[in-house]
Amino acid sequence: MNILEKITNELDMLSKSERKVAEVILASPSTVIHSSIAALAKQANISEPTVNRFCRRLDTKGYPDFKLHLAQSLANGTPYVNRHVDENDSADEYTAKIFESTMASLELARKSLDTSVINRSVDVLTQANKISFFGLGASAIVAHDAQNKFFRFNVPVVYFDDILMQRMSAINSQQGDVVIVISHTGRTKSLVEVAALAKENDATVIGITTTGTPLAKECSIVLSVDVSEDTDLYMPMSSRIAQLALIDVLATGFTLRRGSKFRDNLKKVKDSLRSSRFERKD
Amino acid sequence: MNILEKITNELDMLSKSERKVAEVILASPSTVIHSSIAALAKQANISEPTVNRFCRRLDTKGYPDFKLHLAQSLANGTPYVNRHVDENDSADEYTAKIFESTMASLELARKSLDTSVINRSVDVLTQANKISFFGLGASAIVAHDAQNKFFRFNVPVVYFDDILMQRMSAINSQQGDVVIVISHTGRTKSLVEVAALAKENDATVIGITTTGTPLAKECSIVLSVDVSEDTDLYMPMSSRIAQLALIDVLATGFTLRRGSKFRDNLKKVKDSLRSSRFERKD
DNA sequence: ACAATTATGAAATAAAATTTCATTTTTTCT
DNA sequence: AGAAAAAATGAAATTTTATTTCATAATTGT
Known part of the structure; x- marks a missing residue:
């Protein structure tokens, strides 16, 4: 280049x-x-x-x-690249490295995303009777965030970061339900099992994971989020930030698809939060 | 330029x-x-x-x-700028916009960060008897993530996304405890109160918030994370991603400060997760 | 050493950018 | 409101720059 x-x-x-x-x-x-x-x-x-x-x-x-x-x-002065934190880095240095690596991951993730799959996922989500987000560890917070976002849309949405609850929920799922399973490695056994269970019970299973993992194989739709390998001991999991960005994309797609009347509703939710805040004085 | x-x-x-x-x-x-x-x-x-x-x-x-x-x-320059999602955007377009805006926010946040404050925060954290992370709404997931990260370090760490628990925890805090309060707006009344409570009880209160907010005034240390205003109806909260990156920075600083013996321990935690995963075949 | 291939530049041509200048539009002043 | 001044604009001419063509020179392989 x-x-x-x-x-x-x-x-x-x-x-x-x-x-x-x-x-x-x-x-x-x-x-x-x-x-x-x-x-x-x-x-x-x-x-x-x-x-x-x-x-x-x-x-x-x-x-x-x-x-x-x-x-x-x-x-092209400083393109964002994955720079590994070194033992002797000053605060300045490791801060810069972490932010840059995070941006590099986002860049990479964006490239690996297939917008036609996003489109299909949004389709499925807008038609869902119920949406569940499952994740463990670092991916749990992504699921948590997703619930937070979709909850505002006034659709039935849950999130579980507990294997048993995920299992029970998967078993009880049915046609019209959408289960979104989030895992960077895509190799966490219990999550792969949960995905399979949900699919057996006719839910549409969307996987947010890396291309070609065991989890990917169990999903109806795979949203591949490829970021560079977490080889760094100090600084793992920029994957979760890419996943969060993807959640933003899905939520945005959802809002756009639902149309203008729906967005009025969203504004109401935003406004309702205002009273719990201190007023701005500027 | x-x-x-x-x-x-x-x-x-x-x-x-x-x-x-x-x-x-x-x-x-x-x-x-x-x-x-x-x-x-x-x-x-x-x-x-x-x-x-x-x-x-x-x-x-x-x-x-x-x-x-x-x-x-x-x-070069700032390749990433905040671009607002438009009603008629295709999946391609809004995906690109969201990723770019996220990167722009990270860029901005990095500029607003003061590394000397980061250094001081890391100081305080390494010497803490107990670390608590508090957040509500979108910031709750940041607190959640922080717990996840710091838990690996084998230090006493908790997170609460519930006002009452936060309050009780704040009241019970004491000298040597560190309370990290996360709020983008810095205007959520109950959180500001919790920060004040914790400070009254001799905890060191670190705020992760925007410069000059009511919350910032109550904190012993303020980690300012300024991102562009969330004026966009469709796509709020890139602030949380900047906050997450900051958590990564703090966690990294923490690890580096603790030295090499400590890092061996960290490796053990990572390895222990392996057995719950499907093996890679490549 | 000589045919074949490849590399090179002078000149011609083509393309692109800039200047000039007349016309139109906008602003300012009475 | 209406005339004068100023500013903006585009058609055409000019200049600059880039590309193509083609003849010649250099290089390579036999």
Whole structure:
């Protein structure tokens, strides 16, 4: 993606003259983005068509397009990447790393999401007689949050973070019920069993989990949320934040699908909370 | 620096036709960087010189230079901005908007955080006899999550999302106890009262809230998490995600402060969960 | 050494951007 | 309200920039 890296990589695939161009660019990319093709050609002591060919060899449409790519590469100062916390990090450092990693996870999760599946999930949710959210451990709080959100919509919604309650609830589920099972690893035995139970009892089971896990196999619909592996001892579970964002997406989809009359209702709930608050003085 | 923001800011300094150009650009900046001046002019239903004048008004040398700036803005800076969900958004659109807004909130929250306060909070936490997390509504799940995290550290930790329990717990707190009160608005009466109660009883009260709220005034330490206002009906509470990230930061700080022996213990907890899982086959 | 392939640049062409200038619209002043 | 001034706008001309074409040069393999 980064064009500067690409130039470096393909340096030996280039012809002699093209390499001259590459060198001039690598030496001072920020100058190049303000140069015309003629200026660059002169700088590299080659002809303008050579510059043009060079650009095309890097899969750009031509010189202007190449400059655009170059500009973007230069701008990419600190893209969000997963940076692991180190034992000797200062508060400044680990704070920055955690926030950045969290953002990187969200970015990744977004990419792994399939909006057609989201659409289908929203479909199913809007038609549900009852919605249940199940999770354990870190995913329990996602289920908790989901209940919180959907409760505002005035639909029958429950959440359980207890294996027995989940089991009982799954057994009692029936056609028209939707069960959303949340698990990052998708390998927690009891949860996989609960998913299977719910499905046996004709509930629609939506899994919020990683692609290809045992849990995914038991679900009617799988919302894959792939985030980078929790290899870090200090800082696990940015997965749950991605899951929460997904809950927001589902809740939003739900609201939009339900239409404007429904949204008036939502406003009432919001307003009703006001009296329990101190007034703003500004 | 960011040209998109600049356009937004100077929108009212622009003439009618120039504003049309601005709107087309803002609507789809990534298309524009691949358009010629003619294409953009046509799109905006104005003439080419107008586009040129527009570019110059934004202190660029001309259209190509403007595109360069635009390309850079798209690549870096604040790629994530708060974009409100619109009634007619497709699943694709609202998913993208929610993820981006969430990331924007994290970015904002990180900027508002004061690492010296984080350091002090970690200090206090590592020396606590007992840690309590209180929250209501959306913040309840943050408290829930915090308990989950700190529980692994084998320290006495509780969480309550019930006003009465919070009250009782606050009254029973004593010197050496740390109470963390979480509230985005910082205006929930009962929570503010609980904070005051805990402080009266010599607990160290840490508030996770927005700067300058009534709750902030009652706390010994205030961890300000400022995110943009929840003005959006559909998509509230990205605040909670910023709060969760902050919990991660505190937990990480805690682990680091406790040193290596402590971390061995943490690994044991992680390993103990393994047996409840299906094995990976890869 | 020589045919085949590939690389290169001069010149021509095409495309894109900018300037000039006349016309239209808006604002300001009486 | 109406005239003068100022500002905004676009058509056309011009300039700049990029791309294509094609002839020549360099390189490679036999």
